[in-house]
Amino acid sequence: MVQYLLEDSRVVDFVSHLQACKTVYAPHRKGTSSFAFAPVDDPTAVVLDYNRTLHSVKKYFLPPTETLLSFDLRTNEFTESEIVPCDAVFLGVHSYDLRAVHKLDHNFRQENPEKNYLRRREEAAFVGVSFEPDAFHFSGSVGIGSRDSSGFDVFLTRIAAGYILTAHTPVGQELVDGFVMPEYTGDLPVPPGFKQHIYVPQDKLSEVFEHSYRNDVWLETAEKCVGCGTCNLVCPTCYCFNVEDTVEITIDGGSRARTWDGCMLRSFTEVAGGEVFREESAARQRHRVYRKFKYISDRTGEPWCVGCGRCNQACTAGISIVSIVNRLVNDYDREVVETA
Amino acid sequence: MAKPRVGIFDFTGCEGCELNQLNFEDQLLDILGHVDIVEWREAMDGQVDELDIAFVEGSLSTPECITRIHEIRRKSKVLVALGACAVQGGVNAMKNTRPIEEVREEVYGDQKYLFPTLPALPLSAVVKVDFAVRGCPMTQIEFLKVFTSLVMGKAPIEPDSAVCVECKLKENECVVDKGMICxxxxxxxxxxxRCPTFGQYCNGCRGLVSAPNIEGMQEILVEKGLAMDEAWKRLQLYNANQLEGVQR
Amino acid sequence: MTNASRTPSAESRDLYLPVMAAITDIRKMTEFETLYEITLPGGAELGHQPGQFVEVSLFGMGEAPFSVSSSPTRKGSFEMGVRRVGMLTDVMDRMQLGEKIGVRGPFGNGVPVEKFKGKDVLIVAGGIGLVPMRSMINYVLDNRGDFDRLIICYGARSDGELLFTDELKMWADDPRVEFHVTVDHGSTAWTGHTGVITTLIPGLDLDMPQTRVLVCGPPVMYRFVLLALRSKGVAEENIYMSLERRMKCGVGKCGHCQINSSYVCQDGPVYHYPDLKGLQEAL
Structure with a gap:
């Protein structure tokens, strides 16, 4: 595969080149110290050196709120909402976020393939960029390196002079065609290391989680957790939702919409009649972590966490999924030694 | 079908929630198309004997309030609390943290015996409240939701998750990351x-979620640099009545 | 995990759009429970199995899951027994013949009827648990030759809360059915058995290896019925339980019904008891 050099001074030109082909979504600054994906208007506003965006690109395929249908209360009839595919380039996506999209693909395709997600998602092209792990990233521990280009159409690897650009698919080649760059023949510097780690692979984690259902860490974490649901809502592999009808003030019509929901929210498991079947905060905490490392993983063989670090960074109580998992591993290992 | 008969009432509060109802410029005609407002001190004269829906603003803070809320409850099929004072006592309930005699003296001096006063109570402490429109002042969007539900004859859905959820749905930058205590x-x-979306911290005007982890919240506030009594005051601003019995 | 960034959606479906179906009969069963007959457009078959459920929606009110109560052998329409417990069911209570509701489904796995064929079928239903079980009971009655004995244990809180009273009488009189009924608290007019549903089990005459059990009822009931069945000597692998709750989207996406690793709307609501034992949150 040919490696090109995309110099820093030409990044804006490259963004403009992509814009000439398709709509481009890329990270922008948001607020004082955050980043968010947004449609590119001004190519100079695109930020490729960023730690992580508030939400992953999931928000384009599974929008925070999505109208499923509109209804007319006078005729009792409904109109389905149009699903518009994201025929666009997603520029500056980190490896863990694309991996998260692949996991969502699995969730929305299995058993009952869901048109809403899959239609939106199918035309999307991805231009990835490497990242420098900060204090919260741990994707290396779940098999996703900071320069992992798998699944991308085009990938940009950060070096001192700019980016090494590689096209990985015919679609990627098409995106790059016509944009002239010198070939890059230099070496690839050693990637920067991760600052935190889960120290064991998924098959060991499956075993650890088999024995961690009653670990004290769930109760201890529940003391700190205020149940705000932020960890679910920022997670790129969470996809649970709630459906609600809204009626217009004229009371002649309204709409049915689905909205992101989260298993950490107490009302998530409330059923008709008022029973909340996962009432304890500790049980909800456990459910969240088991969903990332056990329940789906046992069926797919992969962790369902991509190590982006969003849940930890966004938690006002400072709860870290890495600490929880490492604690379970340590407790399990100690128990095994003690009983041996 | 006859239109529901509606009354609007106020107790101890700033009447901002009621004023907010008059501010429904775009929807006021629709609202009036669905119901007959038959009693409303702020906009009309007179009293009626029977109501389908009573919207009640303000907290209960005098013996007279108690008598009157019982009367309203008796004549209303559905009672909806409007705004922080009515729903959870609101800022008025801050006085409940001090001995009531001390409060009376501070406000009325030696005339205090002319003004019988009670701790500021939410409506639900005295009568059955069917539904709530929260906030200080109550939010119009939520009022319209509750209103349309009642007119359709269904129970309004009361959200019971944290403001964080709505911040995340909007992809707001967390104001805590900007150094605020939220x-x-x-x-x-x-x-x-609304407040975090406009760059302000949330001061808890809508009351707490059910089963709140208040101790955990205190720890967060202290961790973020507030002294314990500052943290406690922040929590007391709108939620003094919910803090009773919580370990400080 | 696939590496391709494009994912063809050709095989994908509209999972959330309802079919508008008419209410063609309404039978009030008790103060709180009503039986609705629903007819799909053109009299189309729902195509369900006993034990499956549908998602019912009323525009503006929302959507909720209901068990199908009729047997697939009864053609042309289907029935749902609805208990008034929430907003949607309150509004349904006010609905009239001919009005239309939204229907999605059928969903869930349903009863694995093949496992019951040629066997003695014991159905243990508590309270509203009879609603889905009635589908299986009538399925067995309509295919009577495929099954051996049919034993029904049904319990309700009081005689006033007994459901399908006409049919209960038919089952009691039917020589092909061994029917046992009990109420927790009988009125003065009640002459039958009194006591919780577990009190019916010790007296049953069961041919143990031949018996397959299907249990459905309120959450609190399962543990005690299990104990009674186990002490009677019923093997765990011969027990199936229907968990009638928690479902929301019906298609394994929204996450609400998940108990441990299992989606009730996909892997359930009918579970083989040995599988359920591993799910710590299930019972």
């Missing part, structure tokens, strides 16, 4: 995370 993590959503 009560969003344990405050009930439904306002669309």
């Amino acid at each position: 009560l969003g993590p344990i405050t009930r959503m439904g306002c669309g995370a």
